[in-house]
Amino acid sequence: MRNILFFVSRPVLSMLLALLLSACVTINIYFPAAAAEKAADKIIGEVWQLEENVEE
Amino acid sequence: MNRVFCRFLLLLIVLLFLPHAVYAGANLEVNTPAITSLKQSMQGRHIQLVNYYENGAVGFTKDGLLALRDANVVPLAKRQVVNGLISAENQDRNLLYREIARANKHPEWEKEIRATFSQRWIKLAKTGWWYQGAGGSWSQK
Structure with missing residues (x-):
């Protein structure tokens, strides 16, 4: 039984690991659109001295 | 064998939470x-x-920059000043987009950052200001 677990779980676990690792990489490379929009609004607010940004 | 399995399990748990940790820090450095x-x-x-x-x-x-839309509304004497302002501003904007991408250690994001800014400049522009649509024609806010 232990032997079966050993042989079944190793490939399954390696596959899961590979999947998770690729998920990490994907998230890391993915462009953070919402954060970029927030950053753009902040910079534009400062450059144009918009009142909405003064309170922030 | 059991120890190996436990290590795998521990690694799995750590890896499961890692993307969340990375994602939580999704604030751009500016x-x-x-x-x-x-x-x-x-x-x-x-x-x-x-x-x-x-x-x-x-x-x-x-593309997130400025352009001379109608030279006729600028007095001749002022045209050179306006052109100078536009080119200086565009130089700064190009540097800004590149610098934000670089500051966040993703130089390849420059294009997306430019696109984001392009939308936000227009979105935050005041009524009466002019902007270029996707097709290249000018519209007034």
Whole structure:
């Protein structure tokens, strides 16, 4: 039984690991659109001295 | 064998939470000395440029820059000044987009950052200011 677990779980676990690792990489490379929009609004607010940004 | 399995399990748990940790930190870095100095330079220029946004001489392009939209509303003597303002502003904007991408250690994000800014400049522009649509034609807010 232990032997079966050993042989079944190793490939399954390696596959899961590979999947998770690729998920990490994907998230890391993915462009953070919402954060970029927030950053753009902040910079534009400062450059144009918009009142909405003064309170922030 | 059991120990190996436990280690795998532990690693799995750690890896499961890792993406969340990375994602939680998804705030763009915009506080570098280079970005601050670009902002200041653009802020000073805006006081002059705003007149030309209002009279429609200058409009916002779809690639996050400025362009001379209607030279006829600018007196001849002032045309060189306006062109100088536009090219200086565009230089700063290009540097700004590149610098934000670099400050966040993803130089390849420059294009997306430019696209985001392009939308936000237009979105935050005041009524009456001109901008370029996706097709390249000018519209007024």
